[in-house]
Amino acid sequence: MAIPQHTIDQILDRTDIVDLIGQRVKLKKSGRTYSGCCPFHQEKSPSFHVYRDKQYYHCFGCQANGNAIRFLMDIDSRNFIDVMKDLANQTGIELPKDNIDSKKLSYKREAVKAKAVAPSHNKKQANSSSSTAPKPDTNTQVIDPAPAFDVDPFEAFQNFPEFDDSAFGFDPEFNPGIQAPIEQDGNLYDLLENVAQYYEKQLPHSHVAQHYFRHRGLGAETIKYWRLGYAPEDWQHLEKAFPQDIEGLKLLGLIRTSDSGRDFDLLRERVIFPIRDAKGRVVGFGGRALNDEIKPKYINSPDSEVFHKNQLLYGLYEGRKLKAQNWLMVEGYMDVIALQQAGIPGAVATLGTASNADHLSTLFKQNNQITIAFDGDAAGQKAARRTLDIALPLLNDGRELKFFIMPKEHDPDSLVRKEGLETFNRLWQQAPLLSDFIFALLSQQYEVTTPEGKSQVMAELNQLTDLLPKHGSYRYLIRQFFKEKLGFNKKWQPQVNLDASLSFNIRTKDEDFAVAMLMHHPYLYIHFEVLRALMPADELLAQILAKFDSIYDDLPDDQELATYYVLGACSAYHLELSEIMQRTNIQVLTQAPEMADKLASECSLSLQEKFLRQKLKKPSSLSESRYLRQQLNELTKKIGLKLINE
The missing domain is CATH 1.10.860 (DNAb Helicase; Chain A)
Known part of the structure; x- marks a missing residue:
């Protein structure tokens, strides 16, 4: 069984190595790592460490190290396939059943009949054309029932300049019996890259698309870095550009079929945002309509074998490439691009979906301190409240989450362009921590000056903190923080020297x-x-x-x-x-x-x-x-x- 690398990566991302190893080894939290006695050699003092953020273990005694797969292979003396089957069952990810399933990234390329070569009066030109013809598929068996000739009759026929074929009523487009060979199977990643290049090349031909990007303040270098492009109005432009790859384009959802059975392109008359995965491969596209009458305004590629929008973040690859340290989750593609152009490379956006646990887990692997930006309106507050329920179970000790509420009538793109980088960074630094945000949110809903209001706030808080990881100090610290904010805990206070230096x-x-x-x-x-x-x-x-x-x-x-x-x-x-x-x-x-x-x-x-x-x-x-x-x-x-x- 051949298991694609992207499937292995997906399984490892969904496996919590601390929980997995903790079933075999007694682990204790030690700062941001977990330690215990190594299961691979005899020892009394713990030298075996597990790193949740890196999904990695290492023993400083015997030098055993690796990921979750290596641990299970070594601890149980099992082979790779057996371990992958177990982990796949635990994570709910389907493995390919055989080698045929592992070819899901492939598709059949179609044969296209070659046009006839017009009779040439220049022998050198004819030979040159012949040398650039497609090479035959070596895997295709060629049966030639005709007798062997010292020369090719058709080539000899074309080399007679005095021969007038029109006198016989021949079709000048006719090329007798010659068909372009069927190419080998195509690869979806290669096709996506070719389509991305095609859209990039269309941008200089559309003044409207170029004006849109200029109006949004994007420079030529930014457009090039993000590989922005344009999809023409033509309903079948991809079929014309990639006639041999129709099957692959349909698998990717870039070509759709109407109820009447007619094929049409998904993205038309739109500026194009190529979407890259963590390895930098183009896996899909986002398209923004240039005509406000076209609905919806934004369209993304549908999910496919290579594109899973619930697990991807736009801008993650580009941020890693620029070695971003501070990460900010925003709403749209243009927010990400505008912030990068302004000097903030760590902005990412979801692909038209609400943020989920996979998105946040991915960001926490980049840095234990992340920020989420929200609009300041009622919809933004609802989104922030929904994000709380998702984020709290992920907040292991050491992780820090901030909520950046945008000023009214601003999104990150407009804020950085109109107010400048310095103002944006200042407001970002002032963004409340999770604990302050929760208190502000609940105190807006209840009257915190009355016993009843305080009781309601604490009841809500207890429901929220129950979502936090049970093993860790954060849930206890945040409850203490709320009690002090609400005026509880007045009986015992340490004697504080007010002149003591904060440092x-x-x-x-x-x-x-x-x-x-x-x-x-x-x-x-x-x-x-x-x-x-x-x-x-x-x-x-x-x-x-x-x-x-x-x-x-x-x-x-x-x-x-x-x-x-x-x-x-x-x-x-x-x-x-x-x-x-x-x-x-x-x-x-x-x-x-x-x-x-x-x-x-x-x-x-x-x-x-x-x-x-x-x-x-x-x-x-x-x-x-x-x-x-x-x-x-x-x-x-x-x-x-x-x-x-x-």
Whole structure:
């Protein structure tokens, strides 16, 4: 069985490697990764790490590594096909049943009768024409019942200039018995590329199409980069341009058949936006009508073997090519193109469909911090509310989602063109985080100054936060955030030194910073747990983490009760804890849930690097030295990537 690469990629995209490996290996959250004891060799301390964002695992002890497919092949000693069948069943993706099904990307090219070669009075010209004729298909058996000749009779016939064939009433277009050979099967990707080139070449011939792009502010380089084109008015222009590829064009939905049985082209009198997949291959087209009377205004290619609009994002390939760091989901093609031309390469758009979990998951693989733009009208609010239900289950710890509400009468395209890049970026930076957006949304619906209104807000919030991943701190942090916003949790407040610097890391060592965060946000322990294997046991933070390890599973769901529970469990250290809480401004620093999670992650990485370097100074053995150095190298890469993404 031959499995196309695009099917393999689709299965891997839909497989959560943490869930898959977690069924075989006991994994613990460690910052943004998951760690456990390696199943491929004997070890007591965990050196096996799973990276959800990269869909990848790696053991620093035995160097085992790979994706979900490799893991199942190695752990069960199974072959590739067996593993793919299991994963295909789990993800609901159909595999080709045999080699014939694997040819779904192919289609039969049609034979086209060649026109007759007019009698030539120039022997050299005739020979030249013959040399450029299509080569016969070597796979086609040729049966020639005629006797062999030293010369080709038809060629000899044409080389008699004094012979007047019209006297015999011959059809000048007639070419006796000569037919163009049938070409080999066509490939849909190749056909799409040829059609894209055809549409590009039509653009210079349409003043209306060129005026449309100029009116939208697009320059020649931008038009070339996005390969924009034009589909003529002719109802059969593709049939005329690609007479041998009618079957392929129908498979792609670019040629339709009317009820009366007549074929016609889907895209006519429209500017064309080629749509590329993550590998840069043209897989479909979007067409925008140039006549406002033509409905609908936008048409996309229908789904086909190579085009699945619910899984694609317009501009993703181009953004990756330009090494975009910040990603923004907008509504339309022109928004994406205008932002790229203005200097914002990370804009993407769905293909005429509402955003879904696949779209957001794809973007989170580019960066853990993404933004979605919405119109400021009622329809935009409804779309934002719908997106919440889709996005919340995807918000694992460390992921950050912002909502960019456009000013009235603006979309991203008009905003960046009329207000400029600086204004656009400023408004983007001011876009509310998910927690602030939810609070603003709910406080508009209910009267938050009354007990009844507060109760309704909390009821709605609980429904929303139940959609968040159960394993992680974000759902607890956001509930705490709402309670503080609504005036709950007034009984216990740490004594805050209002003169303390917000950048108190300068005055307070990272260990105390971590302790303060753990006291105020107990569920951030998942970020610091990994430190237990690296720190000296006599450190205060190490002793606090040991306490957390024993009580973490029993922590109450309520944030305030969890804090009381931790303070009671750590009462033996109450003097040190009181002093740390008084000289830090932890409550202000971690007011937003996203900020608390981000600071905890950064602090943990910093401490991991510190204690790894300390252990490297006095390794117990050569193998431990090698292992610690590998860990440090990996950690340094992670810190570097984090800095780049920010």
